[in-house]
Amino acid sequence: MSEPLHNLVQLARNNHESAWDQLFRAYQLRIFAYAKNLTGDREAAFDIVQESFIRAIANVGDLRDDSRFGSWLFGIAHQRCMLHFRRTKREVALFGDEDHGRDGEADWPDPREALLQEERAEALYALVDNLPLQQRSALLLHVLGEFSLEDVAAIVDVPVGTVKSRLHHAKRALRSLIEEAKP
Amino acid sequence: MKETPQYWLLAREKDVLPRLDSIRRAAVAPERATLPEVVVEIFRPNLGVWLSLALLWIVLAAAHFRISAETTTYSKAAGQPPDLALITLSNDEKISLLDAHY
Numbered sequence: 256m257s258e259p260l261h262n263l264v265q266l267a268r269n270n271h272e273s274a275w276d277q278l279f280r281a282y283q284l285r286i287f288a289y290a291k292n293l294t295g296d297r298e299a300a301f302d303i304v305q306e307s308f309i310r311a312i313a314n315v316g317d318l319r320d321d322s323r324f325g326s327w328l329f330g331i332a333h334q335r336c337m338l339h340f341r342r343t344k345r346e347v348a349l350f351g352d353e354d355h356g357r358d359g360e361a362d363w364p365d366p367r368e369a370l371l372q373e374e375r376a377e378a379l380y381a382l383v384d385n386l387p388l389q390q391r392s393a394l395l396l397h398v399l400g401e402f403s404l405e406d407v408a409a410i411v412d413v414p415v416g417t418v419k420s421r422l423h424h425a426k427r428a429l430r431s432l433i434e435e436a437k438p
Numbered sequence: 439m440k441e442t443p444q445y446w447l448l449a450r451e452k453d454v455l456p457r458l459d460s461i462r463r464a465a466v467a468p469e470r471a472t473l474p475e476v477v478v479e480i481f482r483p484n485l486g487v488w489l490s491l492a493l494l495w496i497v498l499a500a501a502h503f504r505i506s507a508e509t510t511t512y513s514k515a516a517g518q519p520p521d522l523a524l525i526t527l528s529n530d531e532k533i534s535l536l537d538a539h540y
Contacts, residue, residue, distance in 0.1 A: 272466050272467050275465075275466045276462065276463070276466045279462045279465065280459075280462060283458045283459075283461075283462055284448055284451055284452075284454075284455065284458060285444075285448065287451060287454060287458055288447050288448055288451050291451065292447065297454075301457060301458075301461065304458060304461055305461045305464070305465060308461065308462060308465035308466070312466070379443060379446050379447070380446075380447075380450065383447070395447075398442075398443045398444050398447065399447055399448070401444065
C-alpha cells in the first residue's frame with residue numbers, strides 16, 4: 256500500500272474509491288486463500304470475497320479502530336464462511352469436538368518453523384486441508400493474516416483461550432502429520 | 439519473497455488474481471445501470487405476467503372506447519340539444535327562441 260493504512264481507512268470512510276481499491280487489493284488474495292482453505296470450495300471463496308468487500312463498504316461505520324482494519328475485514332470474511340457452512344448444512348459434519356486440552360502457550364512448537372522445515376508446499380496444503388475446521392481456521396488466520404491470538408479471537412468471536420487451544424491442537428496435529436510423512 | 443507457509447499458501451492461488459481484481463473493481467465502483475437496463479431488469483423476471491397485464495389493459499381500453507362511442511351515437515340520434523349550446527346562448531338569442539316557440 257502506498258499510503259499508511261490509517262490514511263487509507265480514513266479516505267475509505269469518505270467513500271474514496273481509490274482508497275477502497277488499495278485496501279482490498281492488499282487483502283484480496285489472503286481472504287480468498289482463507290475462504291478457499293476453510294470451505295474447500297473455490298467458487299464459494301470467490302463469492303465470500305465479493306460479499307465481504309460489499310459488506311465492508313456498507314458497514315465501515317462499524318469499524319472503531321482503523322488500525323484493526325485487516326482483522327475487521329477478515330472477521331467479515333469469517334462470518335461469510337460460517338454462513339456458507341450453514342447454507343450448505345455442512346457445519347455439523349465439519350465441526351469436530353473442540354476446546355479441550357490445555358490453554359498454555361509456553362512450550363508450543365512454532366508451526367511456521369515446523370512447516371518451514373518441511374519445505375514441501377504440496378505436503379503443507381495436504382496437512383492444512385486435513386485439519387479440523389476450527390483448528391484450520393485458527394491456523395490460517397495466524398499464518399495467512401499474521402494476526403495475534405487476540406485478533407484471531409476477535410475475528411472468530413471466541414475467547415483467547417479457545418484460540419490458544421485450537422492453535423495448540425492444530426500445531427500438534429501438523430507435527431504428527433509431518434512425522435508420519437517423513438520417510 | 440521469503441518462502442514462508444504464508445507464501446506457499448498464497449502461491450497456489452496466484453492464478454485467481456485477475457478474477458479477484460474484477461471482483462474488487464465491481465465492489466468498489468459498481469456500474470450504474472442505465473434507464474433501459476433498469477426497465478429490462480424490472481420486466482424480464484416476470485415477462486409473462488407483465489405481457490398478460492398489458493393485454494388485459496388493451497382489451498379493457500378497447501371495450502371502454504367502444505362503449506363510449508356507442509353512447510355518443512345514441513345521444514345524437516335522440517335529438518337532444520347539447521346542454522352546452524344552451525348555456526352559451528346570449529339572452530337575446532334565448533328570448534328569440536322562446537318567441538319562436540310560443
